[in-house]
Amino acid sequence: MYTQGVNTSERLIEATRELLWERGYVGTSPKAILRQAGAGQGSMYHHFTGKPDLALAAIRRTAAEMRATAEADLGRPDTAYERISAYLLRERDALRGCPVGRLTMDPDVIASDELRAPVDETLDWLRERLEEIVEEGRERGEFSASLIPSETAALIVATVQGGYVLARASSSPAAFDAGVRGLLALLAPQECAGPAGSAAG
Template sequence: MSTSERLIDSTRELLWERGYVGTSPKAIQQRAGAGQGSMYHHFTGKPDLALAAIRRTAEEMRATAEERFAGPGTALERISAYLLRERDVLKGCPIGRLTQDPDIVADPVLRRPVDETFDWLRGRLAELLAQGRERGELDASLDPVATASTVVAVLQGGYVLARAADSAEPFHQAVEGVLGLLTRHARA
């Protein structure tokens, strides 16, 4: 792995663990096994490196979701595959946690990939729900856009509840709950 890749990966991990303020250039360099000169050779500073790390995290999140969304099955089966996939619930969502970081939210450049990722996720879920409705898999009364927003809100809220309880159970209950609501709109 190249030095720039190690720096990006280290920054991603530290942002997820500590947030932006808690991620110092020195901590990034130590975790990456890179010197200050290497860091500033590849990146103009911490904000530039953080942006690269956030973009990488967003790309991975979208790719992981798309694997489930593009898979076989009905719209509900593909959404279920996404919601039920294995994840480290107690660490929280690596993108969702960034919305709680005041330094990232206050910086439009750092916030942009976060906003774009949630916009993409809501849009992709809405597409799947609309396809399911068009194919007769889901009830015609289901609103794809509002339902997609609900699914994302439940997922992110599930992470928060799990972290607050120090247990994955609230997350799993939230996912099962939203899947139960979606199933009620499924047509036989």
């Protein structure tokens, strides 16, 4: 059986994705979703058991999309530094923030293991993927052998997530870019960092 155009269930999920990104879970009402989707009350409760169920479908899709977007940069045939750099410098609307990461500040999402799971899994996947790449770069001599891949990976993800916080606080993407450049400068393959720690004078 065919569905002409986009069906209601689909529109509900997409509307929820947009509103969750913009206003979070607590700040998004079923009524707002229905308005955005152009659907009536009954449709939502026909396709989903309620707000949490619909939100879960929306979050899962957003999480999958985020992994695919990241992999597009991280999976390129290039050096580790170039792939990490491509991921960090990718065009972003920093003021919108991360549609997955922002959910960690939502009390109702964090209180529900089911809603939190896709958020956790996605950020965890990203960390592990970056860890592989850092390890690879270390073996190839791009990075210092003293780098700990798992910690470096956590740093990279944190820089992005925290960059969104700075951008939104200042209403400007500049701070996001600054943090990313600061990280890339420290990660950049370098000959010698300068004089040893001569703290005197």
